Amino acid sequence: MKRSHWSIPYAVFLGVFVVLPLLLILVYALQDGSGHFTFANIARFFSDSDALGTFAVSLEIAIENTLICILLGYPAAWILANRELNRSAVTIVLFILPMWINALMRTLATAELFSMFGIQLGKGTLLFGMVYDYLPFMIYPIYNVLNKMDKSYAEAAQDLGATPWKVFWKVTVPLSMPGVASGVLMVFMPTVSTFAISEFLTNNKIKLFGTIIQENINSSMWNYGAALALIMLVIIGISTMFTGGRGEAEEALI
Amino acid sequence: MAGEEHIIDLKHVSKSFGGKVVLDDINLYIRKGEFVTLLGPSGCGKTTTLRLIAGFLAPDEGEILLDGRDISGIPPYKRPFNTVFQRYALFPHLDVFENIAFGLKLQKVPADEIEQRVRKVLKMVSMTDYEERDVDSLSGGQQQRVAIARALVNQPKILLLDEPLAALDLKLRKDMQIELKEMHRELGITFIYVTHDQEEALTLSDTIVVMDEGRIQQIGTPAEVYNEPVNAFVADFIGESNILNGTMIRDRRVSFIGHEFDCVDEGFGENKPVDVVVRPEDIYFTQKEEKTQFTATVKSCTFKGVHYEMYVDSDTGYELMIQNYDAYPVDSVVRLYIDPDDIQVMHKERTCNTFEGVMKDETHVEMLGGTFECLPQPDLRAGDKVAVEVDFDKVDLLDHQEEGELAGEVHFLLYKGDHYHLTILTEDGDHLWVDTDDIWDKGDQVGVNFAPQDLKISKRHEA
Known part of the structure; x- marks a missing residue:
């Protein structure tokens, strides 16, 4: 048996569980209820002010969530990667520990806490839940890049007259951008399509794009649901291009 | 400048x-x-x-x-x-x-x-x-x-x-x-x-x-x-050299490899053990009998580009490295001399190992993080602080660390013409020096033992 034959099971898996579903989404999105080819589903989205509004809210929430994750996650990653401030691996595990628990359960627990303390559910609680869920996905790739960064760059900058503050802004931050890019990919993309968090943490007061896809599918509007999913995939695809060298961003995860 | x-x-x-x-x-x-x-x-x-x-x-x-x-x-x-x-x-x-x-x-x-x-x-x-x-x-x-x-x-x-x-x-x-x-x-x-x-x-x-x-x-x-x-160390690290044990007989006269040579060094005292360095390019060949200081047999001869590098065995059994523009055939007997200027005499940093120890009982001494058996020391009591001397050639090196009372590794080695002089670094960070005919490599893990009769123990007086 040739070595290349070993990849057959994986190719089959990819075909059945990745390529086929994507093709099905494409096919459903471009059909009407009776199986005729049409662009109507896609056109409907652009004239559906409800869907457009939800889409705008989803983008806004996703962008806000990503920004908050960067603002909180970058300093955390920097502290974790700094051997003078953090001498133990335990703290790193503590940051990653929440990822071991199912996100749905954490969200439910968070919702319970809010109701226990009598906190009104709304945008604030939604963002809190999202940041709580996705922060580790921002910290980890940034930490990885900072941790592997050759310390001699910072030394060279100091040697050339840079104060610690300038070293950080002129060397550390630019060199850690691949980690930030990969963190953005891992936080932004899933938050656009999430629906469970908004369901539990706002009682569906705030609908996200994922919510309306789910609603359409649940009410057997397969074709429109598929069209919305297709549009979301395209948007996500475009947003990954903005994060620049994908190769670098992926490297940050290793 | x-x-x-x-x-x-x-x-x-x-x-x-x-x-x-x-x-x-x-x-x-x-x-x-x-x-x-x-x-x-x-x-x-x-x-x-x-x-x-x-x-x-x-x-x-x-x-x-x-x-x-x-x-x-x-x-x-x-x-x-x-x-x-x-x-x-x-x-x-x-x-x-x-x-x-x-x-x-x-x-x-x-x-x-x-x-x-x-x-x-x-x-x-x-x-x-x-x-x-x-x-x-x-x-x-x-x-x-x-x-x-x-x-x-x-x-x-x-x-x-x-x-x-x-x-x-x-x-x-x-x-x-x-x-x-x-x-x-x-x-x-x-x-x-x-x-x-x-x-x-x-x-x-x-x-x-x-x-x-x-x-x-x-x-x-x-x-x-x-x-x-x-x-x-410096002689060995910088350039090629023959590093040999010698004895300073008196000012301007030194003996090594079993022969006596004139040199230019003074002030070492009489009959003092020294290290002698001779660079391989400073050992000259001669045809004249009256110039000859010693003879040797060529053992190997390798062309190195500008010069030939030869290893010779002296008539007294020491191996020397010589570099010369002319090649001499292997197995030929050659006449050699060294200029007094080219003999570099150095103080020996030490002539034997000296360790600080404490008596455990009459026949055991504690030192270097281990306990060693020694000959009965009737004049010493347990707890007495002692100085222990061990000659370089009285240290036993063993192939496996666990076989020795001490474990260490070969840290540095010098070939001294007829034997190797090793520096052993023990696990506790102590140094000891060993003369041996066996071949070891830098980094070799070794066990170290001493025979009881080779420990020369004397009472240490607090300064």
Whole structure:
């Protein structure tokens, strides 16, 4: 048996569980209820002010969530990667520990806490839940890049007259951008399509794009649901291009 | 060239990392405009010394003076030095121009002046027209040049170079050595250069500082360090050499390899054991019987380009290395002599192992982190502090660490013509020295034992 034959099971898996579903989404999105080819589903989205509004809210929430994750996650990653401030691996595990628990359960627990303390559910609680869920996905790739960064760059900058503050802004931050890019990919993309968090943490007061896809599918509007999913995939695809060298961003995860 | 004025003084500088002493009481001054090389094997403390001067590390003890003023409290970004790093550390997110301009921009130098100075320094390192290039697209040699340019453009008082040529291939390294030497002459600033390559140190330096195990072994010009090594370590590390046990019979007369020779050294006393160094190019062949000091049989002869390298066995059974422009056939018997000037006599640092120990009972002594059996010591009681002497050839080395009372590794070895002289570093960080006919390699793990009758124990009196 040739070595290349070993990849057959994986190719089959990819075909059945990745390529086929994507093709099905494409096919459903471009059909009407009776199986005729049409662009109507896609056109409907652009004239559906409800869907457009939800889409705008989803983008806004996703962008806000990503920004908050960067603002909180970058300093955390920097502290974790700094051997003078953090001498133990335990703290790193503590940051990653929440990822071991199912996100749905954490969200439910968070919702319970809010109701226990009598906190009104709304945008604030939604963002809190999202940041709580996705922060580790921002910290980890940034930490990885900072941790592997050759310390001699910072030394060279100091040697050339840079104060610690300038070293950080002129060397550390630019060199850690691949980690930030990969963190953005891992936080932004899933938050656009999430629906469970908004369901539990706002009682569906705030609908996200994922919510309306789910609603359409649940009410057997397969074709429109598929069209919305297709549009979301395209948007996500475009947003990954903005994060620049994908190769670098992926490297940050290793 | 170098004036008399000191630019850098290191006074009683010590540094440890996690309990391990890396620098032990370093005293060193560097003159303005001098090309100084810190030379030594890896782990000798040379890079630590450079990093202390640069300010990346602070000394545990002692002080570092710049122009007579203590700079211990000054952070690296305020020190008027620039460093060329071993792996260059060029910023990958900046192009060549931006890399070199990095320091000038921080100093808020006007843009047109930056432009001018960067161009000038690029010309100096023969990298004109590379301004826009990505640093990752440059070859190792080109990156090296950019790293030098990036340091020099800031017009530092001292240029620090940390093994800057180690990553380059031989030919390029030789070319860069010449260029560095020329830059040093042109700029007139002080260069402090770290390397483990003795040839590089000999080629480049005004002064060589030979270091080993955190201590300075010798400071001198290349010629001094080569011709008059102060100890066996320096002689072995710099150039090829025959290092032999000898006895100073009286002033200007020394015996080694079973023969007596005239030499030029005085003041060692009479019948004192010494180390003798003879460089392989300083053993001469002769046809005349009256000039002959000893005869030898050629054992091997290898062509090395400019010269032949021969190993000979002397009539008294010592192996010597000789380099000569003429080849002598293997198995031929040759007549040899050595000029008195070419015999370098050195004090022996020690003639036997001396350990501090404590008596456990009448027949056991505790030392070096182990307990050893000794002959009954009726005059000593348990708890008495003692000095234990063991001759170099009375130390038993065992193939497996667990077979010995002590475990250690071969740290350094010298061939002394008819036996090996090893330095063993024990697991507790103690040194012991061993003469042996067996062949060991550096880094070999060994067990160490002593026979009870070989421990010479005497009571230690507190000073």
